[in-house]
Amino acid sequence: MKKLPPSIIDFHVHLFPDKGFDAIWKFMETAAQSQMPYKFYYQEAIEYLHQRGVSPIVFSNYAHRKGIAAPMNEWNSQVLGEFPDLYCFAPFHPDDDHALARAEEMMAHDRVVGMKLHLQVQKIFPQDERLFPLYELIIDKGKRLLLHTGNGPQGNEFVGYAHFRKVLQHFPDLPVTIPHMGCYEFTEFMALLDDYPNIYLDTAYSFWPNLPFSFNLDKSTLEKYKDRILYGSDFPDIFLPREGEIDHLLELDLSDDFYQKVFFSNGKRLLARHCPAELL
Numbered sequence: 001m002k003k004l005p006p007s008i009i010d011f012h013v014h015l016f017p018d019k020g021f022d023a024i025w026k027f028m029e030t031a032a033q034s035q036m037p038y039k040f041y042y043q044e045a046i047e048y049l050h051q052r053g054v055s056p057i058v059f060s061n062y063a064h065r066k067g068i069a070a071p072m073n074e075w076n077s078q079v080l081g082e083f084p085d086l087y088c089f090a091p092f093h094p095d096d097d098h099a100l101a102r103a104e105e106m107m108a109h110d111r112v113v114g115m116k117l118h119l120q121v122q123k124i125f126p127q128d129e130r131l132f133p134l135y136e137l138i139i140d141k142g143k144r145l146l147l148h149t150g151n152g153p154q155g156n157e158f159v160g161y162a163h164f165r166k167v168l169q170h171f172p173d174l175p176v177t178i179p180h181m182g183c184y185e186f187t188e189f190m191a192l193l194d195d196y197p198n199i200y201l202d203t204a205y206s207f208w209p210n211l212p213f214s215f216n217l218d219k220s221t222l223e224k225y226k227d228r229i230l231y232g233s234d235f236p237d238i239f240l241p242r243e244g245e246i247d248h249l250l251e252l253d254l255s256d257d258f259y260q261k262v263f264f265s266n267g268k269r270l271l272a273r274h275c276p277a278e279l280l
């Protein structure tokens, strides 16, 4: 069996203030009719990952409605202050007062990698022109966007490859990470990696085997794009054991180079690029 690097970077963790987690877990458990195994508040979640060799940890949260990005970002700044190996994708809502100025303030933090949009939850199309100033700012500041724009594991009319394609017509250089390997349109999102060098995919929710939203392309595609894939877990907002995805990836018996890059080097390179003030 293959081995992980001695320390791994998780590029897709969620941390919320306690009340935010309570609301999300309640919503998710009701929707799935199932109990979640890791209802850890932020400090416990971070400690749990640290004990399992995860560092740095890149977390995000999202603003499901107008008015909450600002208090959430205050909380994010405080949490970044508590843990020196923590990095953040900060939430944004285009209808907030001074939304752009606040995004700029957040991106001035040494360990803010960029901004996060969860379009399915926020009910905004990626090609909505209200987001264009944010895209310009992210490019201008050398930052990155974590963009939930795929239609899986759950979708609605605001997400899907066809919408995202329209963003690229205007912003072909936008540094963007597409979570969940682009689920369910794996083929389409992966093909973008050929033409858009600033796009990366993350593995979150895609590598538990034999589920409707499991990554279903040949493993040779994983080798082909191993420079552009980041390990991410969606921890602690998951229903199945966190190790299940890691074990499945190891069982695929890919090259040592694949595991080194996906679980560590690719993430490290992006952190150095988007957070150059941090000595890694």
Ligand SMILES: [Zn+2]
Residues within 6 Å of the ligand: 012, 014, 179, 204, 234
């Ligand atoms: Zn997520």
